[in-house]
Amino acid sequence: MKILVTGGAGFIGSNFIRYMREVYPDLFITNLDKLTYAGNLDNLRDLEGDSHYRFVRGDICDLQIVNELMSARPDAVIHFAAETHVDRSIHEARSFVETNVLGTYCLLEAAREQRVERFVQISTDEVYGSLPPSGRFTEETPLSPNSPYSASKAAADLLVRSYVHTHRFPALITRCSNNYGAYQFPEKFLPLMINNARLGKKLPIYGDGENVRDWLFARDHCRAIDRVMRKGRVGEIYNIGGHNEWQNIEVARLVLKELGKPESLLQFVQDRPGHDRRYAIDAGKIGKELDWKAETKFEDGLRWTIRWYLEHEAWLDQVTSGDYRTYYERMYAKR
Numbered sequence: 001m002k003i004l005v006t007g008g009a010g011f012i013g014s015n016f017i018r019y020m021r022e023v024y025p026d027l028f029i030t031n032l033d034k035l036t037y038a039g040n041l042d043n044l045r046d047l048e049g050d051s052h053y054r055f056v057r058g059d060i061c062d063l064q065i066v067n068e069l070m071s072a073r074p075d076a077v078i079h080f081a082a083e084t085h086v087d088r089s090i091h092e093a094r095s096f097v098e099t100n101v102l103g104t105y106c107l108l109e110a111a112r113e114q115r116v117e118r119f120v121q122i123s124t125d126e127v128y129g130s131l132p133p134s135g136r137f138t139e140e141t142p143l144s145p146n147s148p149y150s151a152s153k154a155a156a157d158l159l160v161r162s163y164v165h166t167h168r169f170p171a172l173i174t175r176c177s178n179n180y181g182a183y184q185f186p187e188k189f190l191p192l193m194i195n196n197a198r199l200g201k202k203l204p205i206y207g208d209g210e211n212v213r214d215w216l217f218a219r220d221h222c223r224a225i226d227r228v229m230r231k232g233r234v235g236e237i238y239n240i241g242g243h244n245e246w247q248n249i250e251v252a253r254l255v256l257k258e259l260g261k262p263e264s265l266l267q268f269v270q271d272r273p274g275h276d277r278r279y280a281i282d283a284g285k286i287g288k289e290l291d292w293k294a295e296t297k298f299e300d301g302l303r304w305t306i307r308w309y310l311e312h313e314a315w316l317d318q319v320t321s322g323d324y325r326t327y328y329e330r331m332y333a334k335r
């Protein structure tokens with residue numbers, strides 16, 4: 001069997017490729033990634049020289065390269081590639097529209113042309129918008145994206161849906177909650193908190209810190225994607241989540257406690273515009289249909305993740321050098 005993964009040099013994509021190589025020794029994986037600031041070949045350094053893994057640098061908006069890869073008729077396409085950071089989408093949305101919408105269109109067209117038999121669109125719970133203090137997102141929750149990032153993901157999901165409906169294209173959509181684990185770029189909340197805490201820097205908490213996210217360990221997520229890829233029903237949407245809700249401030253405190261750092265490092269900063277208050281996933285459908293549930297207890301996964309970053313300080317130092325500093329100086333100058 002052979003699969004094409006897009007965005008495999010990023011956080012979840014690299015975890016997914018490593019997971020699949022471990023679980024399926026005979027599987028061939030091609031990874032198409034543009035290597036934006038978020039993509040990093042170091043995330044898969046251990047697979048260099050693996051005869052079952054091939055990296056191709058390229059843009060999913062480039063139909064020539066996408067057509068070429070699809071003509072190898074992969075058994076499945078797992079589409080992770082995206083611009084993913086909400087804060088960046090507030091400052092500059094064009095690349096989100098290009099990659100997340102146009103890029104998904106290019107993949108769909110090429111996959112349809114080559115009669116690819118399975119296409120998994122990796123989406124997000126953020127397409128559903130924000131929840132009040134109670135209730136959870138189901139697959140029937142109306143789409144109500146609030147940021148340019150989530151709007152571009154919702155647009156891509158609708159395009160996928162239209163290909164299923166109009167062209168009988170064999171796609172499935174997964175919508176997961178906030179992932180955490182190894183190799184997450186430290187602009188996202190958890191690795192940012194860990195990185196700043198280890199360096200004794202302030203931990204920027206947006207607004208009152210009481211926004212809630214439903215944390216999902218990346219490896220549990222990879223297991224779910226594998227199950228959807230192999231056993232999911234074409235045309236269906238599967239929500240993936242950890243039933244694991246925490247306020248941001250609680251998570252930041254746990255990080256400080258684990259690292260033995262003082263709470264005086266917490267710094268409340270100006271809120272993100274349009275900041276979604278709460279996300280929570282109802283993962284009942286994937287549980288019932290595909291016998292999946294999140295297995296990692298948050299406290300264990302968090303401890304493992306913190307240890308991973310501490311053991312990979314060189315990785316952290318490398319990805320937070322250069323442009324990263326410029327980005328943060330610009331972001332925080334505005335707050």
Ligand code: NAD
Pocket residue numbers: 006007008009010011012013032033034035036037038039040058059060061079080081082083084085099103122123124125153176177178179180184185
């Ligand atoms: P990431 O930002 O860590 O990685 C994205 C990858 O896509 C990078 O390797 C980047 O180089 C690549 N990429 C970007 N534009 C590209 C293009 N035009 N062509 C080819 N490659 C390109 O993202 P992530 O956190 O791993 O997220 C992966 C997917 O999961 C995304 O589709 C995202 O919307 C979705 N998702 C992520 C989370 C989360 O918590 N991280 C939650 C829900 C959904």
Ligand code: TYD
Pocket residue numbers: 085086087126178187188189190192204205206211212213248272
């Ligand atoms: P983030 O990792 O950007 O993911 P999401 O896509 O869910 O917004 O942020 C997670 C939560 O943490 C979100 O409520 C915003 C908040 N946050 C902070 O409080 N401080 C920060 O520096 C960042 C990046 C996020």
